[in-house]
Amino acid sequence: MTNHAIHFEQVSKSYGSFDVVENFELSVQPGEFLVLLGPSGCGKSTILKMVSGIEAPSSGEIHVNGKMVNYTLPRNRDVAMVFQNYALYPHKSVFENIAYPLLTRRASRPSKAETEQRVREAADIVEITSQLDKYPDALSGGQRQRVALARAIVRDPAVFLMDEPLSNLDAQLRDTMRQQLIALHRRLGKATIYVTHDQLEAMTMASRIVVMNEGKVQQSGTPEEVFQRPANLFVAGFIGHPRMNFLTAHSAGGNSVQVGKVTLRTQADAGPAGRPLTIGLRPTDGQYDRAEGNAISGRIIQSEFTGADAIQTLDFGGPSLLRIRKQGHRKDEIGTDATVTFHPKDIHLFDENGARI
Amino acid sequence: MLSTTEHRKLRLKARIRQNLTAYAFLAPALIFFVLFLAWPVVALLIQSFQTGGIMSPAKYVGLENWRQTFTDPLVVKSIRNTVVYSLMAIPAVFIIAMILALSLNTVRFGQNTFKTIIYYPTLQPILLAALMFTFVLHQDFGILNIILRAITGEPVNFLGNRNLALPTIAMVEVWKGAGFWTLLFLAGIQSLPRDLYHAAELDGAGPGRRFFQLTLPLLKPTFFFSFIFATIVNLQIFDSVFVLTDGGPVNATVTTTWYIYRSLFTFNEPGYGATLSFVLVILVLALTAVQTILFRERR
Amino acid sequence: MSLRRSFTNRPIASLQPTGAMMLTAYVVLCFASIVSLTPFLYILSTSIKETNSLFTYPPDWIPASIYWGNFQKLFGETNFARWTLNTLFIGIAITLLKLIIDAMAAFALAKLEFFGKNLISVALLLAVAVPVAALVVPLFFIIRSMGLLNSYWALILPALTNPLGILMLRSFIVSLPADLDHSARLDGASEWQVFSQMTLPLIRPGLVVHAIFTFMLQYTSFLWPLVAIQSDKKQVLTVGISSLKSNFVVDWGLISAASLLATIPITLLFLALQKYFLSQNMSGAIKG
Numbered sequence: 001m002t003n004h005a006i007h008f009e010q011v012s013k014s015y016g017s018f019d020v021v022e023n024f025e026l027s028v029q030p031g032e033f034l035v036l037l038g039p040s041g042c043g044k045s046t047i048l049k050m051v052s053g054i055e056a057p058s059s060g061e062i063h064v065n066g067k068m069v070n071y072t073l074p075r076n077r078d079v080a081m082v083f084q085n086y087a088l089y090p091h092k093s094v095f096e097n098i099a100y101p102l103l104t105r106r107a108s109r110p111s112k113a114e115t116e117q118r119v120r121e122a123a124d125i126v127e128i129t130s131q132l133d134k135y136p137d138a139l140s141g142g143q144r145q146r147v148a149l150a151r152a153i154v155r156d157p158a159v160f161l162m163d164e165p166l167s168n169l170d171a172q173l174r175d176t177m178r179q180q181l182i183a184l185h186r187r188l189g190k191a192t193i194y195v196t197h198d199q200l201e202a203m204t205m206a207s208r209i210v211v212m213n214e215g216k217v218q219q220s221g222t223p224e225e226v227f228q229r230p231a232n233l234f235v236a237g238f239i240g241h242p243r244m245n246f247l248t249a250h251s252a253g254g255n256s257v258q259v260g261k262v263t264l265r266t267q268a269d270a271g272p273a274g275r276p277l278t279i280g281l282r283p284t285d286g287q288y289d290r291a292e293g294n295a296i297s298g299r300i301i302q303s304e305f306t307g308a309d310a311i312q313t314l315d316f317g318g319p320s321l322l323r324i325r326k327q328g329h330r331k332d333e334i335g336t337d338a339t340v341t342f343h344p345k346d347i348h349l350f351d352e353n354g355a356r357i
Numbered sequence: 358m359l360s361t362t363e364h365r366k367l368r369l370k371a372r373i374r375q376n377l378t379a380y381a382f383l384a385p386a387l388i389f390f391v392l393f394l395a396w397p398v399v400a401l402l403i404q405s406f407q408t409g410g411i412m413s414p415a416k417y418v419g420l421e422n423w424r425q426t427f428t429d430p431l432v433v434k435s436i437r438n439t440v441v442y443s444l445m446a447i448p449a450v451f452i453i454a455m456i457l458a459l460s461l462n463t464v465r466f467g468q469n470t471f472k473t474i475i476y477y478p479t480l481q482p483i484l485l486a487a488l489m490f491t492f493v494l495h496q497d498f499g500i501l502n503i504i505l506r507a508i509t510g511e512p513v514n515f516l517g518n519r520n521l522a523l524p525t526i527a528m529v530e531v532w533k534g535a536g537f538w539t540l541l542f543l544a545g546i547q548s549l550p551r552d553l554y555h556a557a558e559l560d561g562a563g564p565g566r567r568f569f570q571l572t573l574p575l576l577k578p579t580f581f582f583s584f585i586f587a588t589i590v591n592l593q594i595f596d597s598v599f600v601l602t603d604g605g606p607v608n609a610t611v612t613t614t615w616y617i618y619r620s621l622f623t624f625n626e627p628g629y630g631a632t633l634s635f636v637l638v639i640l641v642l643a644l645t646a647v648q649t650i651l652f653r654e655r656r
Numbered sequence: 657m658s659l660r661r662s663f664t665n666r667p668i669a670s671l672q673p674t675g676a677m678m679l680t681a682y683v684v685l686c687f688a689s690i691v692s693l694t695p696f697l698y699i700l701s702t703s704i705k706e707t708n709s710l711f712t713y714p715p716d717w718i719p720a721s722i723y724w725g726n727f728q729k730l731f732g733e734t735n736f737a738r739w740t741l742n743t744l745f746i747g748i749a750i751t752l753l754k755l756i757i758d759a760m761a762a763f764a765l766a767k768l769e770f771f772g773k774n775l776i777s778v779a780l781l782l783a784v785a786v787p788v789a790a791l792v793v794p795l796f797f798i799i800r801s802m803g804l805l806n807s808y809w810a811l812i813l814p815a816l817t818n819p820l821g822i823l824m825l826r827s828f829i830v831s832l833p834a835d836l837d838h839s840a841r842l843d844g845a846s847e848w849q850v851f852s853q854m855t856l857p858l859i860r861p862g863l864v865v866h867a868i869f870t871f872m873l874q875y876t877s878f879l880w881p882l883v884a885i886q887s888d889k890k891q892v893l894t895v896g897i898s899s900l901k902s903n904f905v906v907d908w909g910l911i912s913a914a915s916l917l918a919t920i921p922i923t924l925l926f927l928a929l930q931k932y933f934l935s936q937n938m939s940g941a942i943k944g
Contacts (some may be wrong), residue, residue: 009358054838056371061358068359071371074841087839091857104844151843372771378847379770386761386822387776393795393814394783400794410797456689462679463673469687472934474689477696480922482876484894488901489915491908492702498908500698500709507714532691540934564677585785593789595880598899614789618879627793640778645785647834654841 002236004063005030005159005191006051010267011060013215019048022215024060028191033182036195036214037075037202039238043133044195048161051193052081065158075104080152081161084168086144088136094147095132098122101155122154125184142173143307147219153188160192166201178204199239203227233278233354242283242311244348257349260318264294267344268357277357280348283311286324286340293341296322301334314338398638404631409565411625422632434608435616436640438523443591446527446534449581452536453531456587459568461539462546472543476536482648486533487526487597494525494601516602519609526610529597538583546572547578587647592641613637687834689748696919699912703727707909726913735888736914739896744921746808746892747874750815754870755863757816762825763851767837780819788818792883799884810884811892821866828862829855864932868925875922 006028013021021043028034036044049055051062053074055304061068069077080101089097098119101109108116123129126146136144145165152160165181166174182205185192196202202209205222211226211234212219218238219231230236236244249259253264253273270277298316303326312333314322324340349357380387405422407415425559426432457475461468478486493501494515502512515525549572557567595614598604604611604619613633620630673681681777702710704722730736764770765777804810832855840850856863878894885891888899896918897914900907926933 052838052842069366071367074838075844075846077842079842081839083835084840085833085835087833087835088754089836089840089854099839100845101843104840104846104849155843375768376770377772379764379768380766382768382847383770383776385757387759389816390783390819391814393817394791394819395779396785397791397794397798398786398798401790404794404797422815428734438782453688456684460684460688463677463681464685465678469934471685471689473930474692475685475750476934477923477926478692480872480926482878482894482917484876484898485877488897488911489699492699492912493695495908498702499696503715532695535688536692546707566815587786589785593787595789596894599878599882600901614787614879615828617790617793618883621793621796621883622743627797630793634793637787637790641787641790642782642785 003030003066004028005065006193007030007063007066009045009061011047011050011057011062011064013055014048014058019215021050021057023088024215024217026217026220028193030191033185033190033192033194033205033207035199035206035209036193036212037199037206037238038218039197042212042214044197044212045163048081048163048193048195051159052078052161053077057354076191079161080157080159081163082145082148082152082165084164086136086148086168088144088147088151089123090136092135093132094123094128094134094136095119095145097136098132098150098154098228101151117153119150122150124154125187126150126180129307141169142177145169145177149184153184155191159189162194164184164194164196165194167196167198174201181205187314199241203239211238213238222322229337229356230280230348231356233280233350236280236348236350236356240282240284242323242325242354245280245281245283245320245322247281247322249269249277249279252281255344257347260316262294262296262318264314264342265344266347266349267348268349270349270357276352278350278354279348280347281322281342282348283323283325285327285342285346286322287342288324288326288338288340293343294347295339295341297337297339298322300336300338303334312338316342401631401635401638404628405635407628407631408626411621413626418628422628425629426632426636431608431611431616432636433612435611435633436636438610439592439594439612439614439640442523442527442594443525443588443602446530446591446594447584447587449527450531450534450538450587451580453535454542457535457539458542458546460569461543472540475539478533479536480598481533483533484596484600487529490529490532490597491601516566517606519606522602522606522609526594526597526601529601530591530594534587538587541583542576542579545576549575550584574604577652582650585648588644589641592637592644664728696916702909703913703916705909707907708910716787723909726907726909729907729910730913730917734900734910735891735896736917738889739891739893740918740921742808742890743875743893746811746869749808749873750812751867753812753873754816754818754821755867758821758825758866759856759859759863760851761822762829763855765822765830765853767827767834767850780823781818782789784823788877790929792879795880796883798821805884806886806890808890811874811881814880815870815941818870818873820872825859825862825866828859832858861932861935864929865935868929868932871925872922 004027008024008026010019011024012019024043024047036047038044048342050057051064051069053069053072057070060103062068063069064077064079089100091101102115102118113334119132120129123132126149128143128146128150130142131139131147136147139147148165155275166177169177178201181197194201194205206223208220209223209226214236219226219235221229225237230239233246238244239313247259249257251270251273252258252263253270255269255271257264257266257277257279259279264279296314296316298314300312301315302322304311309325309327311326312322312326316322322340351357365489370541404410404415406417406419408418408421409415461471464471481489491499495497496502496512496514501515506512513521515521553571553575554567558570564568593614594612595618598610598612598615599618604615614637617633617637620626620633701717701719703726704724705719706723706725707717709716709719746873765773799805799810799814804813836854836858837850840854845853876894877892878898881892884897888896891899897911897918900911900914
């Protein structure tokens with residue numbers, strides 16, 4: 001337990017009878033960039049608030065650097081947090097904002113020169129040195145974000161917490177900031193919990209993703225794992241764009257399943273014949289014009305142009321329609337027949353409870 | 358993981374620490390609150406069963422003060438005067454303030470100058486306003502009487518007339534208070550959603566209908582606070598009575614607070630004053646409660 | 657440009673005021689202005705006249721020569737200067753003390769969790785409706801038992817109680833974003849630092865309004881000083897001026913001079929802080 005940067009042990013949080021977080025178990029290693037991913041209201045922000053001390057857990061224990069912090073005041077927790085709305089102090093200059101964490105404790109207050117030096121270092125890292133004399137009002141969204149980061153960096157905390165830090169930025173800026181955050185994390189090597197509902201942020205930045213829904217952990221793993229082997233229907237549906245196709249099916253015995261009139265070979269064992277299942281097919285896994293594999297034939301009834309490729313909707317006479325990504329786009333394909341094939345390993349099987357088989 | 362009992366202990370400690378912090382912030386305010394507001398209310402009740410206390414030690418007299426209160430015609434009169442005064446002053450000042458606020462909202466130039474001038478009397482203590490009003494009302498040199506004399510040839514003895522004295526004192530409050538309520542109503546009007554008015558205008562609603570069907574209903578919360586605030590303040594009317602009529606003529610302007618003051622100092626009967634005070638507290642609280650309930654129901 | 661301006665600045669309650677409406681409004685406002693200002697101008701006129709000449713009819717609106725006797729008598733034979741200084745001193749003392757006391761309490765009520773929070777909030781709301789005039793009898797005895805009658809403390813201490821100030825500041829503090837405090841706490845701030853370094857600087861407009869409100873309340877108070885202070889030298893302005901009228905033969909010239917001068921301090925304050933007096937904040941103050 002002592003070598004974890006953050007450790008959650010059976011942490012629950014409820015308001016009255018409403019459980020926001022249920023039995024949350026997680027260990028974050030030093031240097032790890034952990035992303036908590038989930039839709040809004042899934043409890044991910046509450047977890048951050050419990051680590052920072054804004055909220056107290058209803059039960060369970062939270063450890064930071066091997067020390068139980070359930071009853072520790074926020075100021076003594078050695079964690080720094082970057083808020084969604086930056087929470088810059090509007091009445092303080094950028095310099096004063098960044099310097100603030102250094103000056104709150106009389107006992108450990110650095111000298112003027114040292115404060116100046118540390119603020120400049122932190123400002124340098126996030127490239128905001130030229131703005132030190134300005135006030136938050138005068139800064140752009142991206143600059144404010146950098147100031148918030150510098151303020152977190154300057155203290156050299158054990159742990160960084162980030163609560164949707166990029167969600168208030170426009171799309172282009174978000175791309176750049178994402179890359180800079182990754183670089184920053186590499187440079188500082190501090191354990192970080194990053195909360196987001198944006199799967200792109202999660203996939204690109206995380207060393208590990210924890211997917212949450214309705215207060216419970218759905219899956220924990222590397223970005224590749226959660227994408228390639230989603231643990232259940234929720235994760236499968238939440239991660240990946242366009243969204244995975246879900247088709248009701250049943251086992252045809254052994255490694256084959258029956259979807260409508262089509263029989264598909266699978267890598268996983270589908271269990272005894274007749275067992276009800278849901279199969280998941282990623283639109284991006286379908287291959288046109290290939291003889292081998294599990295072929296599904298149908299009529300193209302819709303085609304949405306998205307730029308480099310198109311999302312086509314295929315009616316194959318099954319229980320529901322199938323959406324497939326196709327490179328290139330031709331309007332006149334609508335109404336024509338097409339055949340798509342899926343590799344057996346790309347057919348995800350989920351049992352009646354939605355768990356992966 | 359620690360045991361449940363250990364957690365409970367630690368949690369209790371954290372709670373205590375949290376409460377100590379909060380109460381450290383609250384302590385000065387709470388001390389003054391208890392000493393000079395909560396305790397005096399309790400003391401009122403205790404003193405209402407006592408007599409004496411200023412020159413000699415207080416003695417318990419049971420329900421004597423209360424019995425006297427219910428049979429004293431001047432008590433009835435003082436409460437009646439206080440309520441009648443409020444019923445004259447508050448509606449008058451509100452209607453005038455509303456007219457002024459609407460006017461201010463209509464004009465384009467000089468709005469700030471008018472605002473400043475109209476607000477100016479509000480700055481003065483009510484006592485000073487009343488004192489200045491002697492220069493308005495005086496039979497010989499009061500400016501209002503100079504005007505009346507020029508028109509009718511006869512001055513009016515505003516404060517010496519039993520029927521005019523109380524309305525005249527209400528007039529002081531209107532003069533002094535109008536600016537305050539004008540600004541408050543103006544702020545209310547200017548914070549109303551513009552779109553609604555444009556929509557109403559498109560629907561063909563004229564200025565009159567827009568005022569009665571939009572402005573007044575939308576300002577209800579403002580009116581609610583204003584009425585309660587004005588009620589609490591006006592039911593305590595004392596300063597202008599003290600300086601203008603001292604209760605006269607023939608007790609026509611005796612108000613509850615005036616009677617309380619006289620009981621304490623002129624009649625040396627603090628017990629009786631406390632009893633009257635308690636009645637006043639109940640009166641104000643009851644009227645405030647009634648207003649709150651009426652407002653809630655209509656909403 | 658001018659078209660756009662007139663559109664965006666257009667008053668709302670009457671979208672396009674007709675000429676007649678505009679005219680009516682100006683007439684109403686001019687009349688109200690005359691009514692508001694006339695008493696002030698009239699006492700200006702009477703203060704520079706001998707009292708005897710007040711009784712001539714028709715009146716001499718603007719005297720040919722200025723008579724300074726009323727003012728000389730005011731400063732020579734009454735404690736007017738002392739009353740003014742007392743009022744200012746007590747007003748400032750109360751304003752400063754109450755500002756910090758109320759801000760601290762408001763901070764606790766707005767930002768901290770503690771046992772009895774609801775009870776205290778309800779008690780404060782109820783206390784707003786307690787008429788302070790009804791408390792003079794017990795307050796007289798409480799202050800007397802503390803041995804403070806006839807002292808400045810008799811005026812200062814009970815005035816620190818008005819719960820409206822706490823409720824008003826609370827509503828200002830509640831409207832501050834909570835993340836600022838959370839952030840400050842994580843940055844190592846103690847609750848006192850959150851209060852003094854985050855909350856106070858950010859509610860400055862509220863503090864100014866609170867200060868004005870408190871000062872005005874003190875400046876205009878009459879009944880309590882009348883009860884608690886016997887010595888004329890320790891008296892405040894309101895009671896002092898009213899005492900001028902209690903002589904058997906009333907010196908109206910003296911009273912008008914006193915009234916005129918008594919308007920000056922608050923007028924100066926008003927001119928200095930006009931923005932706050934006339935802002936919506938001030939009216940918001942009473943809504944708590």
